[in-house]
Amino acid sequence: MLPADLARTLAAVVDEGTLEAAARRLHVTPSAVSQRIRQLEQRVGQVLLVRSKPARVTPAGSLIVRLARQTALLEQDTLTALGGAVGAEERISIPIAVNADSLSTWFLGGLAPLSRDLPVVFDLHRDDQDFTAELLESGTVMAAVTSRAEPVAGCRVRPLGVMVYRAVATPDYVARFLAPAPEKDPDADALVAAPLVDFDRKDDLQSRWLRDRGVDPARPPRHYVPASHDFAQAVSLGLGWGMLPDLQAREALEEGALVPIGGMSIRVPLYWQQWNLRSETLDAVADAIAARAAVALSPR
Numbered sequence: 001m002l003p004a005d006l007a008r009t010l011a012a013v014v015d016e017g018t019l020e021a022a023a024r025r026l027h028v029t030p031s032a033v034s035q036r037i038r039q040l041e042q043r044v045g046q047v048l049l050v051r052s053k054p055a056r057v058t059p060a061g062s063l064i065v066r067l068a069r070q071t072a073l074l075e076q077d078t079l080t081a082l083g084g085a086v087g088a089e090e091r092i093s094i095p096i097a098v099n100a101d102s103l104s105t106w107f108l109g110g111l112a113p114l115s116r117d118l119p120v121v122f123d124l125h126r127d128d129q130d131f132t133a134e135l136l137e138s139g140t141v142m143a144a145v146t147s148r149a150e151p152v153a154g155c156r157v158r159p160l161g162v163m164v165y166r167a168v169a170t171p172d173y174v175a176r177f178l179a180p181a182p183e184k185d186p187d188a189d190a191l192v193a194a195p196l197v198d199f200d201r202k203d204d205l206q207s208r209w210l211r212d213r214g215v216d217p218a219r220p221p222r223h224y225v226p227a228s229h230d231f232a233q234a235v236s237l238g239l240g241w242g243m244l245p246d247l248q249a250r251e252a253l254e255e256g257a258l259v260p261i262g263g264m265s266i267r268v269p270l271y272w273q274q275w276n277l278r279s280e281t282l283d284a285v286a287d288a289i290a291a292r293a294a295v296a297l298s299p300r
Helices: 004-016 021-024 031-046 060-079 100-105 108-117 130-138 171-178 188-193 205-212 228-237 246-253 280-296
Strands: 092-099 122-124 142-145 157-168 197-200 222-224 242-245 266-275
Touching: 004 021, 004 031, 004 060, 004 228, 021 031, 021 228, 031 060, 060 092, 060 280, 092 130, 092 280, 100 122, 100 228, 108 122, 130 142, 130 242, 130 266, 142 280, 157 171, 157 205, 157 246, 157 280, 171 188, 188 228, 197 205, 197 228, 197 242, 205 242, 205 266, 228 242, 228 246, 242 246, 266 280
Parallel strands: 092 122, 092 142, 197 222
Antiparallel strands: 142 266, 157 242, 157 266
């Protein structure tokens, strides 16, 4: 058997990033945390933690972190079912991976009621929807909003809906860079010279749109703005054109502050994946997110 307190200590180090921060959370000394990790590594005969900043687990360590999270979740489900009170410091942390556009538009509306009804806190990890499933595989998170339809090993999946993205820009930007008149579709030569906005170097939406128009995505000049609200603001200020979700661009398009620049819309199906663990708490989170997505997202 793995000692539960040692497994929880490893999970705390992963959550907090350093041994010192984990010690504060656990109300012990950093040397006690270090000693527990050594004891756990001796018990399993493998290195479990890379002592970097932030600290990160090895593949073997991720299995133990996952076990610690599952055990804590089931313990709290049992305590709640028994009618036991959960203190403020005993609220379980639910780590969830979510893409930036969902986080800035519809996702938090699903979590807010849960913070009143469940003895939990949420630890949100933001990443591109094409990469959030990797955080599930590593055991870093219990659930994720992802574009991956195939279930991660040990997880189950349910569809949420579709985020629809359109290429948009300000009217002044269109007149300056893309066409003599806003209603004219920009040609390839114009698109090569027109600055665009990327979220970060994982963001391929603008590149996909360019490839569909027959333009080499490597040629246009790029701005990188790695925050969803700031990305939308950069496009709204005329820094470049970009692919904005309908949820984020609708009002500006209706007011004429932004205009579509043609080409295909890009539909990104989203899925909820969570550990295949029968937990009333985790299932309640999944149901709330799915209900919110049904209202906010386009049908598949």
